[in-house]
Amino acid sequence: MSIASSTHRIARFALYGVLALFCLYYLMPLYVMVVNSLKPLSEITSGGMIALPKEWTVAPWRNAWSEAQVGVEATGMRPYFINSFLMVIPAVAIATILGALNGYVLTKWTFKGSTILFGFLLFGCFIPFQIVLIPMARALGMMGLAGTVPGLIFVHVVYGISFSTLYFRNYYAAFPTELVRAAQIDGAGFFTIFFRILLPNSGPIAVVCVIWLFTNIWNDFLFGASFSDFNSQPMTVALNNLVQSSTGVQEYNVHFAGAIIAALPTLLVYIVAGRFFVRGLMSGSVKG
Amino acid sequence: MAQVPEGGSALKFSKSKGDWLRDALPKLVLSPSVAISMIFVYGFILFTIYLAFSDSRILPSYGWAGLQNFQNLFTLRAWNIATINLAIFAILYIGICCALGLLLAILLDQKIRAEGFIRNIYLYPMALSFIVTGVAWKWILDPGIGLEAVVQGWGFENFEFNWIKDRDMAIYTIVIAAVWQTSGFVMAMFLAGLRGIDQEILRAAEVDGASTFALYRRIVIPQLRLAFMSAFVVLAHMAIKSYDLVIALTNGGPGIATTMPATFMYSYTFTRNQMGVGSASAVMMLMTIAAITVPYLWSELRGSKQ
């Protein structure tokens, strides 16, 4: 065996070693959550956060899903799932479509000041949500949307557009303008070009945008807690109610199970679409 | 990045009603988003600025208080601590995320066998909010039951990791958890950037005898400029907004050592019913955001035009 190939081997070995080490770092919190969600409470309080359960149990999961106390009634988190989906899906769809149209205009139909307008829209990414809480509550009240699902959708669309515009604008910037011009000469109009040429080629960035928005909106607590009603509270509020208790007994195993349940949709989205995610980022949005 | 054409609708036809519509249509399509931003971003910012000069307490009120709220703000030690913390946090967080993201992306780009699997492991924390992972992190960082106890249990009696209980070090534990959440995402961005680089150039440089290090430094990394920009936007906004994380990990403690501007602002506006002071702190935050992002976006956007 040549020296070169053996150093190469050592290097490969080290490479995998480093990658594996980082896997541990990233997996650690998830491990803690999963392991402790499968233990009886007594094992947790007697110490032993890292240890595998001595007695395996799925009771905490069942409990978090359908029996735990998240309000006056012991409903578990089940009923809140639907509330979250009712809010997240329309919000993501609307914000993505608007972002795509904005990106299209900002790259293929630029006009004087359009770059500045892009910067203007982009600043919305940075606004801390706590700042807008009270004025937004007023605005929703005036629009008659206070405490409703459409109100929540509206809020999430408003603060989602900045990101979706950023993603699509960067993606379409790399899209060959010649194709657009050629279509234009052929007499295709604004929307025809968008729907026939750009949109069919937007798969990868749409995945990125949807993942981003879905995760952010699904995980939002502040808006969910403030702008919802008794029958529209989303998942995060339920999880918060499960985990937080002021003067009650804390069932950590149920908390962890509930946390994983609440995170399952976003985790699934990442795992299923993870492959397309990097591909989507690759195909233009961050390419040099 | 591809060139943004000057006036995308460059082809002008003779003026007619249809042409007017053709010209106006893109602007019409953009206008709802602009209008929304105008009201719900900039309008609310103006409202916040107004509140910062008002005597608002539990709810907005419109009595004029002049600079009183700002004077109060600057005498508060918690605000002082919060600004220093944000500086430490933002620099370390953005720096480490970029460095680690780049490192992992380069390592993963070496034709790794289980790349997809490893990538998902690096990426998944982005899917979770700190409402979900907060308790787990708190436990891991707690010397009594977490990492310190476990490693000591393995026989390394001298191992110490009690930063979260230490006033001077607690802010760094927040960096650790924050890096955990986003570095994988940054990695994905850089990986995408790396995959987009023309392999021909790399091969040519290799033939010229450039070392791997030089190759990355001279050719690869400069080409990742747009990836850096996206990463910066994502990271900067997360740093400034970091709220859930601090609440979940330390709730601002020990003492008030890990107060951050976002937690400060929330506490004064909503918990302490000092909305005027809270709004003043919000204005300071917005000014910081503007001071950092506006020049950066300006140069990037101008750069992309040339």
Place this chain on the structure above:
Amino acid sequence: MIFTKTARLLTTAAFACAAMPALAQEVEVLHWWTSGSEAAALNILKEDLARQGISWQDMPVAGGAGEAATTTLKARVSAGNPPVAAQVLGMGVTEWATEGSLGDISVIATEEGWDAVVPEAVKRFATDDGKWVAVPVNIHRPNWLWINREIFEEHDLTPPTTWEEFNTVAQTLKDAGVTPLAHGGQPWQDATIFDDVVLGLGGPEFYRAAIHELDPEALGSDTMKAVFDEMRVIRGFVDDNFSGRDWNLATAMVVNGDAAMQLMGDWAKGELLEAGVTPGEQVLCVPAPGTEGSYLFITDFFAFFDVSEENQSGQQAMASALMSPKFQEEFNLIKGSIPARADVPSANFDSCGQQAITDIAEANAKGTLIGSLAHGHAQTPAVQLAIFDLVTEHFNSDMSSEDAVEELLHAVEAAQL
């Protein structure tokens, strides 16, 4: 003809039936009681109301002793869409009343004679300008000292009744290698100890002057300096790992024998019961050192917002149900607190609860029933949390007592602006 008559009768009956649910009220209630025992306690109310045909619309937002719910409440009020009733702590009621957001339930209060049965100190929060705007559902006592009996017997100790005795007892335990005090280093927990020390060293008059009236002389006095001295001594009696710990984990330390004592409110009973321990038996409850004869209190109120007319009868019914002696007893048996009405028999409560009921009657008579700072019954949140900041900063650092007193004066002044 008979047929028509029957039909008409049937129609009337059907109409009457249909009209019933139309009369039926709905009450939307914002609260933060989501953990098992708390929610179970609240469920009693829900069922009470259901029997009267009033349906309960649950709006729970937990977190940070009502902090999250307070934010939600602000958003709801700003949107012009307040809930029918919301759980609010003492000073919160006062602030919402000042803001003009609350309704008026005096009619039912007068009818049922609440004035006679609610302790004066509690009533002050529930009324605004003579009008009843909120209903007290319980009284918690935050100034308890919980003691692991076995440890105390092992070391031949008696429960301390002054802070000096506390220091001696704790030092003995520390020398024997036992953690004397289980404590969680969170601002409200630090403030709970601070409450006990101010009251224990200074007495009720001093507590009122310093904490309620913010009298600069009291705040800057030597007594206040002694309070911070004692806080520093107490800091030496907690383990190294106290920072950030949840209160219930500290309670578990006392239950498991990892620590000898804890200064905590009576909600710790829930943890004890969960661990199979009888309060007053394996774990003793005594008033915090030096506070015997005084009674700090916390009360959860349901504040009634100014809502449309059709919701007001629901409010009245809910208020009446909340104040019924039967509900107050059942609720507080589960919750671990004692009734806000003085006329509920104490027979069914555990020994700690019975002691509390006796103590509060005595304190009420003597005028030493005092709202607690640590739990929002003494100051506006602005001042309260400014004091928290300082207390927790002092407890976690090596700040001297002189500096702490000076900073206290400064912080209190700044927060009042």
